[in-house]
Each structure stands twice: as structure tokens, then as C-alpha cells.
Amino acid sequence: MRAEPQASPYQADTPIAALAPWLADPVRPADFPQAIVRFRNDRWDQSVGLGDLDEAGWIRHFARFDALPGNLPQPLALRYHGHQFRTYNPDLGDGRGFTFAQLRDGAGRLLDLGTKGSGLTPWSRTADGRLTLKGAVREVLATELLEALGVNTSKSFSVIETGEDLWRQDEPSPTRSAVLVRLSHGHIRIGTFQRLLYLEEREHMAELVDYCLAQFPGSVPPDDAPGRSEPAVRLMHQVVERLARLAAEWMVAGFVHGVLNTDNMNVSGESFDYGPWRWLPQWDPGFTAAYFDHQGLYAFGRQAEALHWNCAQLAVSLRLLTEAEPLIFALNRFGMLYQQALARQFVWRLGIESRGFDADAALIAVAERHMRETGIAPDLFFHRHRFGRSETGDGDWAAALAAYRPSGTDHPLWAETVPPSLVIAEVERIWAPIAAADDWSAFTTAIAQIRRLGAALGPPP
Incomplete structure (x- = not known):
């Protein structure tokens, strides 16, 4: 979903229903003991005509999963197989999620509302069908920053804390639970x-x-x-x-x-x-x-x-x-x-005009060598050299960059020292006050900073 969100009336459309008898299994959502709205995507809810839902309506549809008007009467857990680390597994399918609704946006594109952590399905195997709150927070952060950086990504639409204690090997347990709803074009996999x-x-x-x-x-x-x-x-x-x-x-x-x-x-x-x-x-x-x-x-x-x-x-x-x-x-x-897309995306993030595929590919090679030799974080590299800026000591990289002209619009962000980043230490810094004191201020600030980065970068190529 590369286009910017645009306000649209609610338009239910469920073509997946015709495929459902052989593509999916109807399932029931979990009955959660609690429902606290922790994140609501106020950029994308208007794009599918759901921006006017009050909190009670939001919980009714995205924690209890009452059907949206004229939409799928029951959630669908999709069936699929897959190679997992190159080993074929025929015992797969939606084990903790389902497709809940399909809608059209203002451009007529079909969008799915799918879940993660919504309960057991026929494909859950030995798992509990749940999602940790930290996992939901991480997914919101990832999708927001990827969207800002011009990556075609699903959108985190809703996160509701669900009041269950979960046990996980990779998190301190018991840990808090949540159900996430994502917005995407579809969930049809290879x-x-x-x-x-x-x-x-x-x-x-x-x-x-x-x-x-x-x-x-x-x-x-x-x-x-x-x-x-x-x-x-x-x-x-x-x-x-x-x-x-x-x-x-x-x-x-x-x-x-x-x-x-x-x-x-x-x-x-x-x-x-x-x-x-x-x-x-x-x-x-x-x-x-x-x-x-x-x-x-x-x-x-x-x-x-x-x-x-x-x-x-x-x-x-x-x-x-x-x-x-x-x-x-x-x-x-x-x-x-891949090589052509890499060149387009690279010069876009640097804020410079393309000089043709061969020249851009050569520039990328010099940039990669510069990053390896200096150890500079990629986020800081692109920020520091936005619009073709270089510094004393940049050597071959500065010489290569000098041949390029700036492109794109200026923004106060580019005058700041560092850009938003989600390296693992930063993710843990955002999560720590939530875990310790239910303090969401760092999370809210991070989302605002990431969206500001997206506005500064502008539409991707």
C-alpha cells in the first residue's frame, strides 16, 4: 500500500467469500477478559471509512470482532503450506490470526483487515493463538518506520490489550497480551x-x-x-x-x-x-x-x-x-x-537526482564501502548525506557524491543531528516504561517522530 491514505466512505466488498470454501476455515475469535485500546491508526482508519467509530465501537469490532456492516459474517483462518528455512511444511495455516473484513478505499483498492493474536484456529497446533503486547508494540513501530522509509508494508491498524498473562521463551514471563489488526491488500501467500x-x-x-x-x-x-x-x-x-x-x-x-x-x-x-x-x-x-x-x-x-x-x-x-x-x-x-529498484530507492533516500542506472549503481558500491569502513549506522549515513551533503574526511565517498544534484524538498528534520531510528536498544528504550509503569509517552513520541520523517522524505519512487 504505497499510496497516501485518503478519506473514503465505508465500502464493504468481500470477493474472498467465493474462495472461502476451499481457501479458509470459519473460526470464532477468542473471548478476551479485557479490552484497552493502545493504538489506533488515525492515518488509515479514515481511508476505509472507519474513522468515525467511537471507542466502544472500535472495541466491539477489533477486540470482540463483531462483523462490520455487510462484511464477512465470520472470520476466516486461511489455509496454506510453506517452506520454512527451505524445509517444506504442509501443516500450516493461520494459527493465531484470521481475515476479518474486506473493504475498498477511495481509489477502489481492495484492502483486508487481518488479525494477529485473535485466538485458536484449526491451524494453531500446540500454540495458544495469542500475541504479546510487546510483540504488538514492535509491529506498530516496524510498520510505521517502514512506511516512512518508502517500503511497501502492511499497516498496523489497531492494538488492544486483552488482559491475559502469556508465557514465552523469548520474553520475561508472564507477559501482557494484545490483539493486533493489520490493514493490507491481502493475505494470499506463495x-x-x-x-x-x-x-x-x-x-x-x-x-x-x-x-x-x-x-x-x-x-x-x-x-x-x-x-x-x-x-x-x-x-x-x-x-x-x-x-x-x-x-x-x-x-x-x-x-x-x-x-x-x-x-x-x-x-x-x-x-x-x-x-x-x-x-x-x-x-x-x-x-x-x-x-x-x-x-x-x-x-x-x-x-x-x-x-x-x-x-x-x-x-x-x-x-x-x-x-x-x-x-x-x-x-x-x-x-x-532488483538492481534497478535498489538504485531508484537509494537516490530517493539520499535526496539526489538519478544520473542513470550505471552511475547510481557505482555510487551505491562506494556508499556501501564507506559504511563498512567507517561503521556509521545506515540511518545516520542517509541523514547526514541528504541532498548530497558530505564532510571533510569522507574521501572517495565525498568525491562520488559531488557529481549529484539535490532533489526533493527541504524540511527542518534535515538540519537536526540525528534521525529517528529503531535499532534494538531504541526499541527496548520505548518498551521499558510501558512494561514498568504503563507509561506510553515514549511510544507516542516515537510514532510522531517517525511520521515526521515520512513527511520529510516525501512519496517514494
Whole structure:
């Protein structure tokens, strides 16, 4: 969802209902003992016509999950499979979330309201279907900063504290609980297609392709692409383009998602499903976010490789509908699309005019070397050199940057010493007063600062 939010009347539309008999399981939300609104996205609630809900209505729909008018009568837990750290797992699905509603925004785009921490489903396995309050706070912070940095991401729409004590291995326990609602174009994963291949459900696969083409419209394949008129081939090209761009956006944001399994890959091209994410403290391609990623499979510098591999799994799935050659042609576009998106995003964040792909790629190489050699944090690097500014001692980097002209609009933020950042120490600083004294002031301040950064950067390329 790259467009800015615009006010719109409420417009329920539920095309997923036609797919639900084979795509999802109707479920009941948990009955929570408490409901305290902790976050309400006042930038995006108006975009789907829900900005006028009072607090009681907000709790009724986003903690009790009473159906929205004319919308899905019951939440749907989606079914999917997936490769988890390259090992195929057919025992997956929405284990602590569901799709609660579908709506149109002012531009006619279909948006889903999906949950995290909303209770048990048929796919919960041994888990409790809940979300910790800290996990919800982390997801709000991540999505807000990613949006500000021009990354195509789901939006954290609501967080409500639910009054249960949860036990977790990676947090001091017992810990507080919450239910989160996210707003995104959809929750159709590469793993959704993998499940249909596994079950050899060709007709359902064709229906799902048509659904994605209709609800997540994209560009047409290049003129020389074989099979370019086939729906499965068109979708393959679109997903390759979206995920190549997403990988580039993460890199320029200095963001490490942490768990890039195929069940975490949304074919709409949105970053979502946030777990052990991190922002880079310094430019390190080997930096990992997940403590359990022992081999560095999803390290910062391997994220493009991971998304390319995931696209290959989509190609394997779509072989149920078409020949291999046109799918491979689409897959082979990933590398160049990624490099082009990386160049566009990099010069945008620096606030300079592009000098063409070759020159911009060379600039990126010098910038990466400069960050590695100096140890400067990426957030500070982009802030300090906004509009092509350099300092004495910047050496080769200053010389490379001098060839570029500034672009974009000025903002008081760029005169300040440091930009907003969410390295792990800062996240813990924001969380500590919430845990100790139920003090949300640092969290509220952080959201305001992040949104100010987004306003200063302006629309992404």
C-alpha cells in the first residue's frame, strides 16, 4: 500500500467469500477478559471509512470482532503450506490470526483487515493463538518506520490489550497480551499456491490466479515474454516485480525481516508478518535478526536471494497451470529488477537526482564501502548525506557524491543531528516504561517522530 491514505466512505466488498470454501476455515475469535485500546491508526482508519467509530465501537469490532456492516459474517483462518528455512511444511495455516473484513478505499483498492493474536484456529497446533503486547508494540513501530522509509508494508491498524498473562521463551514471563489488526491488500501467500499444488487442485489454482490478478492489479509482461497472455504467467511476472522491489526497499531501509519463509511472502508485494526483525546498527551483509537463523539464511545481505528463491517456489506451483519456459523467463528478470529498484530507492533516500542506472549503481558500491569502513549506522549515513551533503574526511565517498544534484524538498528534520531510528536498544528504550509503569509517552513520541520523517522524505519512487 504505497499510496497516501485518503478519506473514503465505508465500502464493504468481500470477493474472498467465493474462495472461502476451499481457501479458509470459519473460526470464532477468542473471548478476551479485557479490552484497552493502545493504538489506533488515525492515518488509515479514515481511508476505509472507519474513522468515525467511537471507542466502544472500535472495541466491539477489533477486540470482540463483531462483523462490520455487510462484511464477512465470520472470520476466516486461511489455509496454506510453506517452506520454512527451505524445509517444506504442509501443516500450516493461520494459527493465531484470521481475515476479518474486506473493504475498498477511495481509489477502489481492495484492502483486508487481518488479525494477529485473535485466538485458536484449526491451524494453531500446540500454540495458544495469542500475541504479546510487546510483540504488538514492535509491529506498530516496524510498520510505521517502514512506511516512512518508502517500503511497501502492511499497516498496523489497531492494538488492544486483552488482559491475559502469556508465557514465552523469548520474553520475561508472564507477559501482557494484545490483539493486533493489520490493514493490507491481502493475505494470499506463495504458500497458498504451494498448498494447491500439493493437493493437485488445478481448478482452485486457476481461480486463485484470477482473484490475484483482479484484486492486486499490476503491469503487463514485457513484449518479448513468452506466454504473456496466460493468467498464470502474468501473475508470475507481477510477483517477481513486486518482490524484487520489496527486497530493494528493505535493503535501502537497512531492515532485516528475519523470517523469509514462503508462508510469509504476500503475493501483493507487501512486507508483513513481523517477528524478530531488526534495523542495522551498521552496514553488515551478514547481520541476522532471528536468533534461530544459525546459518544466516535470511541475513541482511541475503534477503534478495531469499525472495528470488521464494519466487522460484511460486513458479514451481504455477506449473500446475502452464509450461516452465514462460515462468522461468519471468523468474530470470528478478536480478535486474532488483538492481534497478535498489538504485531508484537509494537516490530517493539520499535526496539526489538519478544520473542513470550505471552511475547510481557505482555510487551505491562506494556508499556501501564507506559504511563498512567507517561503521556509521545506515540511518545516520542517509541523514547526514541528504541532498548530497558530505564532510571533510569522507574521501572517495565525498568525491562520488559531488557529481549529484539535490532533489526533493527541504524540511527542518534535515538540519537536526540525528534521525529517528529503531535499532534494538531504541526499541527496548520505548518498551521499558510501558512494561514498568504503563507509561506510553515514549511510544507516542516515537510514532510522531517517525511520521515526521515520512513527511520529510516525501512519496517514494
